[in-house]
Amino acid sequence: MRQASYSVTAALASVLALSGPVAAAEPESEGALIGNAGGLTGSVLLASAAVAPDRRAVGRQIGSGDPIYQGDQIVTGPGGRVQLMLLDQTIITLGENARMTVDEISFGPTAADGKISVGVEQGAFRFISGQVAQARPENVNIRVPMGNIGIRGTIVGGIVSPGAILVALLGPGSQTNSASAHGAIAVSTPLGTVDITRTGYGTTLLLGQPPSPPTVLTPAQIQLLTAPPALSTALPPTPAPPSSGGGSVVWGTPETPLTTGGGEFSAGELSGQAGAVGLLFANVVSSSENSLAPFMTMNLVGTSAVAQVNQVAARTLDDSVGTALPYTFGTNYQTLRDVAYATGTDTAHSYSLLTSDPGAKSFAYTSSGVRLTSFDSNPVSLSSVFHDFGTNIRTYYGSGDRRFYDYRSVAGLIYSAYGYFVDSHSSDFNTTYAYTAIGTGIPTPSVQMPSSGSATYSGGTVGYVAIGTGTSAVAGSFAGSASLTANFSAGSISGTLSGLTTSLSGVTMGNISLSNGSISGTAFSGGTATGSITRSAVTTTSTGSFAGGFNGANAAEVAGTYAMNNSADSYHGSMPVSLVGSFGAKK
Known part of the structure; x- marks a missing residue:
């Protein structure tokens, strides 16, 4: 030091x-x-x-x-x-x-x-x-x-x-x-x-x-x-309210806390309490039970003003157990499929990227683990978890050896999650494996999205890569660091995934460049992902796309996914490459 x-x-x-x-x-x-x-x-x-x-x-x-x-x-x-x-x-x-x-x-x-x-x-x-x-x-x-x-x-x-x-x-x-x-x-x-x-x-x-x-x-x-010792968070009324009105924030409708948003207070409990500017809340005027942005509008005692009560800015993933997180194909998840079949005494593999997924999918943390939708659209509960304190990776397990490798703690994220889900389905003739990269989180409220300036995010990336086809194919996981820069003035985002290491022997991965992502609202899409992979002294270049979203208060974090292959490379016929990955990073 x-x-x-x-x-x-x-x-x-x-x-x-x-x-x-x-x-x-x-x-x-x-x-x-x-x-x-x-x-x-x-x-x-x-x-x-x-x-x-x-x-x-x-x-x-x-x-x-x-x-x-x-x-x-x-x-x-x-x-x-x-x-x-x-x-x-x-x-x-x-x-x-x-x-x-x-x-x-x-x-x-x-x-x-x-x-x-x-x-x-x-x-x-x-x-x-x-x-x-x-x-x-x-x-x-x-x-x-x-x-x-x-x-x-x-x-x-x-x-x-x-x-x-x-x-x-x-x-x-x-x-x-x-x-x-x-x-x-x-x-x-x-x-x-x-x-x-x-x-x-x-x-x-x-x-x-x-x-x-x-x-x-x-x-x-x-x-x-x-004054010591408690530094209380309950503020008293001020003698005169400011002209702009004011308020604090909780969830709920009168006497009935919202459950969809994981709220801790009811409006009845809030009534008569002081907000951060000292004004007292009275009755509820209106409310919304949007699970990602629960709010209610309340009168303020002694004034004609109202305040919008909204806790989304302070919510983290740990505060949001049971909340369905954004889970859109091409943005929050990408899937690499492997159809494995027996050929003589060997097993052959055929890898491909999922190009569309019309079925409704979902992802949420639960009180017992993780609930998500498998690639065949069936709900899956992963209720056993192992936290490796050496790597800070959490692995959630379910039936049939289904697993979700959760990397959010590796990058120190509180609003975002990234990792990958392993699923399989067997028939009489083959077994189909699905490796799904996941990057999601609690979206930034639209009113808090920066419209100017820039921000740099640092974190990590993880994914799954497949090289080759038939009985000579190999596949395995990879991980590394993520660095992204969002230019809010220009509405663009770019970055680099570096230090990539893989579990595959004899395989090295170069940096993955993320470029030309376009910011729209609280999400970004349309970006290009480019990187190289070397196996047995042969290097091939893979390209694809990346997308994701801004999460937490004031776009504090980002998470997203990418999918790439080398179909445009001259080595594609002799050494096809496909990969999916996710990333998460914070300011």
Whole structure:
């Protein structure tokens, strides 16, 4: 690990010393150590780990002094609280029922070389800037479901409730317990940016609206954002409502929670409660039970305004058990078929790409595993799961040796899933195998899709490749890294799948280039996929298409599929190649 040259406080040094033996036991992960946990109260769990997951059991209680690594996701329960002390003296405090992901944190030889990017998906938080923010404020960012918070050397607090977010500049003062210098924050969404330069002011983010103009916080709001120990997420009413109205977010119709969307609250439970801008909800005006975008419109007490209540921005795959995910042929899945038949003492194979699939298909995570439709349109339940903590691959099993290899945890995804499904069907004369690449997720709400700028996504890819025909054919899986860039201004997406390794002996795969994908709404299609494969010193080029969609808040992730063959290559007759694959990546 490169040693940071900036100072570490005595208090932080003592915490780091406590964790020394743990870090020493994981030398291969040293470079990803970003700080330590402290000040714990109640339930604080490691929900996901990208570093050494085989020795850092996901789902375990985090202890005081435990090291925190790149890619960790931390979740607090009711009454839970934790302080994360980073190596540059940044302190992040999470309140109860919060979820935070370490997106990217790095420390260079000097503070100016560092970068801090974290995502707060729900709950209350407080961020006290350290040396990276002081030296290079543009390198510090907090991602929230509806936008981003740029921090310029200060203290910021916020409460992320589903569909409504309060962000405030706290800074120094009698109620903040800090001698830090005044700073500023820039709060951005796809619909606009608000700069807050005055301590004690905040902005509210509501789904489908730009950030509200900065308004002064009430004493009660300041107390909730700064007072220990719980950093409560329940905000009190403000004396006067803002002219633009406001609200928070839950699912349901009066007294009856929605089940299609996996909601946790009913409208009856919501009535009389405060939203993130302090207004009280009253009766339901209208509602929708769309499983991917449940919402209701409610009156606000004491005003003529209404607020749309919508939790889609905060939902992850783990929050969406039972929800049917997008599953369209050519976009969310592609299938490679193998018809295997006996010929003498050998088995011959005939591989082909599925070119259309008119039957209705579906895919969903369930409380017991995965439910999807097989290639012969029969529903399949995969209710046994094995999680390999060494690779972070989850394998779901069903009857007849059906399997789904789930790679979403490999790439640290929370809104998207990618992997491949293996299915088979036998007749009197042959056995047909189907290898289906799957890339899907919780679609980004259309109002949150960026219309300008660009974003780069990093993650992984996996798939299945077949080479040859008859008794000399070989087939096997492959995997590698994925990098994609979306140009929202131009409406295009491209990328590269690299570092591809395969289970096939004597076979090497070059990079796969993804180009000229066209963005429309929350999906993309029409792209070209091109790559090379070498077997026995013969190299052939395969081409095809790729497609997919943007998932999560503000297009936080992408997932999709591709299918390729070498039918246009001169080697097609002697060495036919077909492959399908999926990818998933995050900003």
